[in-house]
Amino acid sequence: MTWRKNEKVGVNLYCSHALSDRQLCSIRVLLFAGEIYDQQGGYGPAASPAPFSASQRGYMPTSPVVSPAGLYSRDHIQHPGIAPPMGVSQGLAEDFSSLSLGSVPGSFDTGLDPEILPRPLAGDVEPNSLAAMWHLPLGAVVCPLAEAPDGEEVPIVNFATTGIIRCRRCRTYVNPYVSFTDSGRKWRCNICPLLNDVPGNYFAHLDASGRRVDLDERPELTKGSCEYVAPAEYMVRPPMPPLYFFLIDVSISAVKSGMLEVVAQTIKFCLDKLPGFPRTQIGFITYDSTIHFYSMKSSLMQPQMMVISDLDDIFVPLPDDLLVNLSESRNVVDAFLDSFPSMFQDNMNVESAFGPALKAAFMVMGQLGGKLLIFQNTLPSLGAGRLRLRDDARIYGTDREHMLRIPEDPFYRQMAADFTRWVVHPVWQE
Numbered sequence: 001m002t003w004r005k006n007e008k009v010g011v012n013l014y015c016s017h018a019l020s021d022r023q024l025c026s027i028r029v030l031l032f033a034g035e036i037y038d039q040q041g042g043y044g045p046a047a048s049p050a051p052f053s054a055s056q057r058g059y060m061p062t063s064p065v066v067s068p069a070g071l072y073s074r075d076h077i078q079h080p081g082i083a084p085p086m087g088v089s090q091g092l093a094e095d096f097s098s099l100s101l102g103s104v105p106g107s108f109d110t111g112l113d114p115e116i117l118p119r120p121l122a123g124d125v126e127p128n129s130l131a132a133m134w135h136l137p138l139g140a141v142v143c144p145l146a147e148a149p150d151g152e153e154v155p156i157v158n159f160a161t162t163g164i165i166r167c168r169r170c171r172t173y174v175n176p177y178v179s180f181t182d183s184g185r186k187w188r189c190n191i192c193p194l195l196n197d198v199p200g201n202y203f204a205h206l207d208a209s210g211r212r213v214d215l216d217e218r219p220e221l222t223k224g225s226c227e228y229v230a231p232a233e234y235m236v237r238p239p240m241p242p243l244y245f246f247l248i249d250v251s252i253s254a255v256k257s258g259m260l261e262v263v264a265q266t267i268k269f270c271l272d273k274l275p276g277f278p279r280t281q282i283g284f285i286t287y288d289s290t291i292h293f294y295s296m297k298s299s300l301m302q303p304q305m306m307v308i309s310d311l312d313d314i315f316v317p318l319p320d321d322l323l324v325n326l327s328e329s330r331n332v333v334d335a336f337l338d339s340f341p342s343m344f345q346d347n348m349n350v351e352s353a354f355g356p357a358l359k360a361a362f363m364v365m366g367q368l369g370g371k372l373l374i375f376q377n378t379l380p381s382l383g384a385g386r387l388r389l390r391d392d393a394r395i396y397g398t399d400r401e402h403m404l405r406i407p408e409d410p411f412y413r414q415m416a417a418d419f420t421r422w423v424v425h426p427v428w429q430e
Helices: 127-134 252-257 259-273 330-343 356-363 401-405 411-421
Strands: 001-008 010-015 027-030 179-181 186-188 196-197 226-229 243-249 279-285 291-295 303-308 370-373 426-430
Touching: 027 411, 186 252, 243 259, 252 259, 259 330, 291 356, 303 426, 356 370, 356 411, 411 426
Parallel strands: 243 279, 243 370, 370 426
Antiparallel strands: 001 226, 010 027, 179 186, 186 196, 279 291, 291 303
């Protein structure tokens, strides 16, 4: 099990500004310590861009209309790889050179790839001055954990002996921008900036320039992106096999809509694409006014259905048989999916006990975690979490309209908290 600390910080700012052509400005901000990405894919200090050539790629720009901020409409920046015309302000970039404390500028890899974070505008400008000029709130969209480009591997760091090194005040992870002092016995956080002790088994001497002598052996101190092997204290439980559990509404509304056929065909089509083979586990629950469990152990020729009708006292029958290894029970799973639509084609039950079925699924998955895929076709009408249709066009636009957005039942909020606590990820399909 691994998780990633990503120092790539690409920020999009979208601002509606009163330009003469009434277009939307799109500005990309780069937050990298002392380094600015250039259009050729290299890195270096921010420099004045080359003059724009109207003959590049046959692009013949019209006379640009410059906003007071020196920014151009989308029409003038939609050609990738071509430097845009320069105005009073030449783009938007932020230089964090003051944070580059732990290593000499240019001695670490930011991990920025032009395909992940292209820069549409060149040059730099002070963000505060733009905010003061526009008189608009600025928003940022940050995308961490970006996929690594083809051919590039994210280094893996294992702190098994020391534990992951983090600031004891703000919990910042050790990174290329921290500084080491006191002959390597302490490190200063680049965020808060608290002075932290260096664990004995992480200690390394400093050279004449203040760099650790083992810097080249420490990806977390030289790379903008790295992955940590998660220690036991970062996990709710030991790593488990991938688990996919399907919760399917089989009331008359779902049958008449054709949902059952689509669900069965889609799940069967996706079985070979589920990750984790051959460890993948799978299970099913269906429900109308009752809850139906299915045993699919590999020794069976056909799945066995068990029906629970008491919605106030849910229990799990044969808990060891409800989750099966997909590779071992594939024939039984296929037989179930092939016969699933016909099993309920004559079902006339109009009720939906979605809340109790959700609790039953949690009881099956709670100790293991996994992904719960829910196919729901009608409003829950029985048991815990039942809802009523509250839509009322008469209160639209009145001071009572907000009442429609207030949850009617705290049941689903509590279930969401329970799912999160046990690393179960519900996915709804309606």
